Amino acid sequence: xxxxxxxxxxxxxxxxxxxxxxxxxxxxxxxxxxxxxxxxxxxxxxxxxxxxxxxxxxxxxxxxxxxxxxxxxxxxxxxxxxxxxxxxxxxxxxxxxxxxxxxxxxxxxxxxxxxxxxxxxxxxxxxxxxxxxxxxxxxxxxxxxxxxxxxxxxxxxxxxxxxxxxxxxxxxxxxxxxxxxxxxxxxxxxxxxxxxxxx
Amino acid sequence: xxxxxxxxxxxxxxxxxxxxxxxxxxxxxxxxxxxxxxxxxxxxxxxxxxxxxxxxxxxxxxxxxxxxxxxxxxxxxxxxxx
Numbered sequence: 551x552x553x554x555x556x557x558x559x560x561x562x563x564x565x566x567x568x569x570x571x572x573x574x575x576x577x578x579x580x581x582x583x584x585x586x587x588x589x590x591x592x593x594x595x596x597x598x599x600x601x602x603x604x605x606x607x608x609x610x611x612x613x614x615x616x617x618x619x620x621x622x623x624x625x626x627x628x629x630x631x632x633x634x635x636x637x638x639x640x641x642x643x644x645x646x647x648x649x650x651x652x653x654x655x656x657x658x659x660x661x662x663x664x665x666x667x668x669x670x671x672x673x674x675x676x677x678x679x680x681x682x683x684x685x686x687x688x689x690x691x692x693x694x695x696x697x698x699x700x701x702x703x704x705x706x707x708x709x710x711x712x713x714x715x716x717x718x719x720x721x722x723x724x725x726x727x728x729x730x731x732x733x734x735x736x737x738x739x740x741x742x743x744x745x746x747x748x749x
Numbered sequence: 750x751x752x753x754x755x756x757x758x759x760x761x762x763x764x765x766x767x768x769x770x771x772x773x774x775x776x777x778x779x780x781x782x783x784x785x786x787x788x789x790x791x792x793x794x795x796x797x798x799x800x801x802x803x804x805x806x807x808x809x810x811x812x813x814x815x816x817x818x819x820x821x822x823x824x825x826x827x828x829x830x831x
Contacts, residue, residue, distance in 0.1 A: 569826055572824075576820065576821065580812050580820060584811075585812075594816075598819070605820065659760055663795075664788050665795070666791045668798045675798075675802045680802070684803060688803075704804060724764065728763070732760070735792070735796045735799045738795070739795055
């Protein structure tokens with residue numbers, strides 16, 4: 551969710567290293583980049599490192615930015631790649647988890663939880679406990695599904711922008727998005743299904 | 750889900766359905782299925798709600814000010830911050 555109210559950046563000024571325009575760029579994108587890193591890593595210190603590394607790398611290579619995608623899409627790509635590098639550097643046993651199901655099919659999508667929990671009071675969805683459940687559920691997603699869900703559904707990128715940011719085809723983005731959404735729905739249905747029994 | 754084949758077809762397209770990304774013709778067909786299948790209706794409603802609560806959680810979520818202070822300092826542009 552980039553702040554749409556901000557005045558558009560002057561790309562030429564940014565690329566020429568104009569410090570005021572660079573500052574505006576960092577101000578405009580620091581919140582979304584931090585959110586992406588935090589959701590990818592679930593660790594504030596690591597998210598801060600990724601935030602800093604993303605902008606350091608961006609500033610170093612801005613002059614080579616060709617504008618084939620939006621500046622925001624390019625920054626998101628750097629942030630996701632930096633996050634994946636942090637995950638790789640963690641203890642060896644915590645390796646990158648990919649959803650190995652082929653990207654071209656929807657096999658393996660599970661629909662076992664059929665509980666209509668939408669009618670729960672809104673306060674249920676806003677509680678700290680729910681926040682923790684949401685974080686845990688997203689961390690359970692394989693990284694290649696997590697990154698798609700974060701960019702498309704949390705940051706609100708289009709399918710095309712998500713595909714550009716992650717260097718995937720649009721078909722692959724749609725397939726991964728479906729899997730990510732359905733896995734999260736299952737996880738939340740287990741939790742909210744139990745909450746339903748208290749009403 | 751009682752009508753397995755049709756429900757499976759629905760699950761395959763559910764993501765594009767909630768995004769409003771399907772042809773009108775297919776939407777009409779899926780709407781008809783939803784009006785007849787309680788289970789698929791629950792799945793689509795809870796899927797929408799799942800996306801909605803993640804979006805809501807992230808709304809207005811900002812990087813902490815001390816994190817931003819350290820970022821601007823590291824980038825050596827803190828003096829241009831307004």
